[in-house]
Amino acid sequence: MFGRDVIEVATFRGHHSESNDKVSKSNAEGRLLRDNVYGEIDEDAERRDFTINALYYDISDYSIRSYGGGINDLNARTIKLIGDPDTRYREDPVRMLRAVRFATKLDMQIDAVTADPIKALAPLLADIPAARMYEEVLKLFFAGKAEANYNMMQRFGLFAPLFPQVGALIEESPKGHAAKMLQVVMRNTDIRVSEDKTVTPAFFFAAILWYPVKQRADDIAIESGLTHYDAYVAAMGDVLEKQCLTISLPRRFSTPARDIWQLQLRLERGQGTRAFKLLEHPKFRAAYDLLLLRGEVEMGNIAKIAEWWKAFVEADETDRSDIAKSIKGSNSRNRNAPQRKRRRKPAAKPAEE
Template sequence: MFRRISQFCKQLFEDNQRPTETTPAGLSLEVVARKHHAISRKQISENATKVLYRLHKAGFKAYLVGGGVRDILLGLEPKDFDVVTDATPEQIKKLFRNCRLVGRRFRLAHIVFGRDVIEVATLRGHHVDSGEKVSKTNAEGRLLRDNVYGTIDEDAERRDFTVNALYYDISDFSIHSYGGGLQDLDSRTLRLIGDPQKRYREDPVRMLRAVRFSTKLDMHIDPAAAEPIYELAPLLQDIPAARMYEEVLKLFFNGHALNNYELMREFGLFEPLFPLVEAVLRDDPNGPAAKMIKAIMRNTDQRVAEDKAVTPAFFYAAMLWYPLSQRADDIALESGLTTYDAFYAAMGDVMEQQCRSISIPRRFSTPAKDIWQLQLRFERNQGTRAFKFIEHPKFRAAYDLLLLRAEAEGGHTAKSAAWWRSFVEGSDEQRSVIARSTKTSKSRNNRRRRSPKKTNKPAQE
């Protein structure tokens, strides 16, 4: 599934002669010289290397940190190369004309090279004696503002997992490993730095990151890091909906959607993100909705593996189909509206409620509604109308959703999907035959019966 760490790195982990230090907070530190590790500058992106060297030449400390170092050691190709430095955001901006400062909770510098963006953060410090202008938490302990700067040791103590507390020093090409990060890489253990309760309260999204790293890196979550998640999962409800949108993309569009979904449900992390879907699953654990969601996850993973496009519009349309259907039934029952009108009213309700936990951009929510609307047209557009229907821009996405529904529901939906499959996959000649036969069959079934002629019976005398 993925390549094991090289034998050269394995010898590094087995070497008991490496000097170990301790940070003031008691976190272990190992500094591994260049000759004892396998990371080469050739494995780091050219743009990240430029940023590292310019910061170093300007007299600042600069390190490649986190996933970039971790993935290289695991034999994976990093998606991002993040840099940390002791330069402040303002000092970074002066060094790079192609720099823009972003972030409110923690100020970051983005160095832009065309489509490639190198994220540069200032080394973080602790919150002791820091003013509210640079640091602030809420009553639950969640960090609202985090612009506190410090040293590399303090920054490592602020990292979430030990496997992310790995720093590649551009000044001497050494690796700084904190908290036993290298050993945890070798043992496939995902371990939090610090007290898990406190760390999750500081940023509840770390619970989602634990799930994501566990499936992505094929690691088991350390029991001490896993235990508090069951209790603290509801804290995700306090995370801004815009941030949750980005987290969902990372969870379900990285090729491990099914594993992430199952692990999230086990920990209780799915409900804060998709409360409407969870309610349907709770009412019918083995019903069509449960089958549909697993089919969505498998389908998404397969498309990612085949390097095909995946779109949030289809993903959310499929995820929310059964909450939508249930809401439409409730509206029809309560108001007496027709099925069609009730369905349209339900679309707005369901999308609005979902956006309270995950802010779905309009460029995706509007196409998702289009896909929903087309589900009502599959029955009415069989026959000769099908030729015009398949030309609709959203037909293919709506058709794919129909196939998923057929897999989950069977019965009448499966029959409808079978007709459309034969029509879509048929040649032009076959389509004409299918359309004509359907039209003839419908006309026969819908033909009105003529009432018997009235006869004037003679009045009885």
């Protein structure tokens, strides 16, 4: 503590390969599980991930010590790993994500040797604790570089290990709804950050996981015969459970995400006078924003519903009443939901003469 200022101090660390298992341990893939080896500044520098991170400020003469060519790489705007890339990525696969994040954040290029093994080693991210991956996702997508990070992650195969359900849909249909939604969400998030508006993990995850939920609900409805609504409720639980295996989404965000999904079903059939009631829902705005994004992605009937809601929300009280009354009851039904087949009554037999 220096008055009101806090300076964080980290102990220099040494080479784990020369230590015993009591202070350092790695798994079969080479990832460090425990690493409490202490050393000198030269050893610590060799253990940094990138050369631009191996810079030390010497308070004795106010100089910066550069190891591994860090200053030169900084001036050349190059992200370069210290040591063998394959080994360093296996020690900590999150370094692959850090390479992407530093490149987009600092407007730098990833060195060819540093980039070369990333695609082959990307599946190692699946072994990283889900809680740690949640923190990495916040850094990747909530700092104004979501679209750039997403595009680079796709190029290196780093996105699917984090979001396997979305990745599977994109692989199946590279230009489908899920792929389009990702681009729209990333762009929308960057715009909100640039305008200093709030961005929440609840909406972010609800948006990018919407199409996995939709597909799972369709499968459940076919397999079990559940109603449209019940199939969606079951699908929400399944999708969140699988997603939390790779990224641990806190309940304070997963619960609102469920609300946003459930409101999609109500918004699709809630045109007319019922719209006033929906406006009062605490998560209406988030659900409405997702509906607008779906309108951009899907077009067709969803786009028309989104346009109606946009006109309704932006109108004043008097116009809202007129807009609500102009919708006939038949139009408020959910056209996307499977309709119950009505049984025809058998024709009446003629009376015997």
